[in-house]
Amino acid sequence: MGSQPSAAVENPSGRISFSNRLSIIAVAAGSAIGLGNIWKFPYIAGVNGGAAFIVVYLACICIIGLPVLTSEFIIGRRGQKNVIGSYVRLAGKSSPWLTGGFISLFCSATILSFYGVVAGWSLEYIVKALTNSFAGKTPAEVGGLFGSFVSSPLKPIIWQLVFMGITAAVICAGVKKGIERFSTVMMPLLLAIIVLLCIRSVTLPGAENGIAFLFKPDFSKLSAAGMLDALGHAFFTLSLGAGTMITYGSYFNKKEGLAATAVQVSVADTVIAILAGVAIFPAVFSFGLEPGAGPGLVFVTLPNVFAQMPGGYFFCILFFVLIAVAALTSSVSMLEVGVAYVTEDLGIDRVKATLLLTFLISFVGIFCSLSFGRLKELTFFSKNVFDLADFLVSNIGMPLAGMLSVLFVAWGLGRTNVEDEMSSGGSVPIGYLSAFMIVTKYLAPLGIAIVFLHSLGII
Numbered sequence: 001m002g003s004q005p006s007a008a009v010e011n012p013s014g015r016i017s018f019s020n021r022l023s024i025i026a027v028a029a030g031s032a033i034g035l036g037n038i039w040k041f042p043y044i045a046g047v048n049g050g051a052a053f054i055v056v057y058l059a060c061i062c063i064i065g066l067p068v069l070t071s072e073f074i075i076g077r078r079g080q081k082n083v084i085g086s087y088v089r090l091a092g093k094s095s096p097w098l099t100g101g102f103i104s105l106f107c108s109a110t111i112l113s114f115y116g117v118v119a120g121w122s123l124e125y126i127v128k129a130l131t132n133s134f135a136g137k138t139p140a141e142v143g144g145l146f147g148s149f150v151s152s153p154l155k156p157i158i159w160q161l162v163f164m165g166i167t168a169a170v171i172c173a174g175v176k177k178g179i180e181r182f183s184t185v186m187m188p189l190l191l192a193i194i195v196l197l198c199i200r201s202v203t204l205p206g207a208e209n210g211i212a213f214l215f216k217p218d219f220s221k222l223s224a225a226g227m228l229d230a231l232g233h234a235f236f237t238l239s240l241g242a243g244t245m246i247t248y249g250s251y252f253n254k255k256e257g258l259a260a261t262a263v264q265v266s267v268a269d270t271v272i273a274i275l276a277g278v279a280i281f282p283a284v285f286s287f288g289l290e291p292g293a294g295p296g297l298v299f300v301t302l303p304n305v306f307a308q309m310p311g312g313y314f315f316c317i318l319f320f321v322l323i324a325v326a327a328l329t330s331s332v333s334m335l336e337v338g339v340a341y342v343t344e345d346l347g348i349d350r351v352k353a354t355l356l357l358t359f360l361i362s363f364v365g366i367f368c369s370l371s372f373g374r375l376k377e378l379t380f381f382s383k384n385v386f387d388l389a390d391f392l393v394s395n396i397g398m399p400l401a402g403m404l405s406v407l408f409v410a411w412g413l414g415r416t417n418v419e420d421e422m423s424s425g426g427s428v429p430i431g432y433l434s435a436f437m438i439v440t441k442y443l444a445p446l447g448i449a450i451v452f453l454h455s456l457g458i459i
């Protein structure tokens, strides 16, 4: 569209919206805070030398994360529709910008297919923790437990389906009664659990070594690949390029300042990621274990830590509940992207749309789950199904869709529309508009392009 403000602006459009500011933060932070914060962030920080990695990561959140997040909120709230509908309304029916919407839709569904698998593991680990399965086991035995669980043909799939079922139930209940109510209850719970775990971790003997690992940067440990990991992770952790923040943005009321919301969500997301590090590393160091264990950090190293820690039985249960809760508020946001599209644009009712999409996504997810066992040998471009799905979205789809959303806002929507939407029709002061335009026009796209080319092995 040109630079004329669209009709969507004055129109509170009758679209359902979240009740208040607090719920907006809870749902958006609920989407952002997930396995990315509690499972992935600590282990990639661990393998990349801790504090130095965190410094780079914070810079990436500011330079790329914030502008893209704000852009996605702008598209959603101005479009007042699902991810595709919003692009159609703002750019026109046959506009090439629609590509961004379709890639986002694909990404949300694909992420959920493998996300549900790892989230399902956390449910099994809640049961393992409740039944005290790690007590008295050697680290090798705990590792073996994980290996045999993820490679077994049925159990992980059952847990994945249970997880998908809970996600679907929340979505069926609706935007306000489902998503909003669920996130506003779960997010304070999540915060309470993580604070408890942090207190336990930092009061262990030798905890200071873990704190130093997290907060004293040693840049000699940071490689170029680590820096690019930080960029890529900034994307994943803020749920960018998957249509979630566009869809949620369409449920924001017209009064809220979008940039302020983006800042608050990013701060909440970052604080939780760092708290996850504080809950994990001091304990890992206290028991002399390896901080750079990689993806097994949470499912192998930590159960070992809990098995030796005073009160470990209780904290182990809490930890896996924390992962499950964080994953659920994110998976709900992924499923809503597709459900909003199917209900609004294809005219299928909400329950049917939810069931249909849950079925399709879970079906693909089964292959992701089996790629740790029976289908290990099934590879494409030397990646198993799980890794392929992850690679396609994390390294290609999300950066591409995120890039398109920021470019669309800067170049397609244009300054007049952006000003109108960001200032909520003139009621929120936005002295930073010029800076925002420069960042969205040049800096953020350039940063994303670098991550993208790196992910593809081109640089």
Ligand code: PHE
Residues within 6 Å of the ligand: 031, 032, 033, 034, 035, 036, 037, 108, 111, 236, 237, 238, 239, 240, 242, 244, 330, 331, 333, 334
């Ligand atoms: N941000 C979520 C996490 O950190 C993952 C996610 C990606 C959620 C994309 C929604 C969309 O775990």
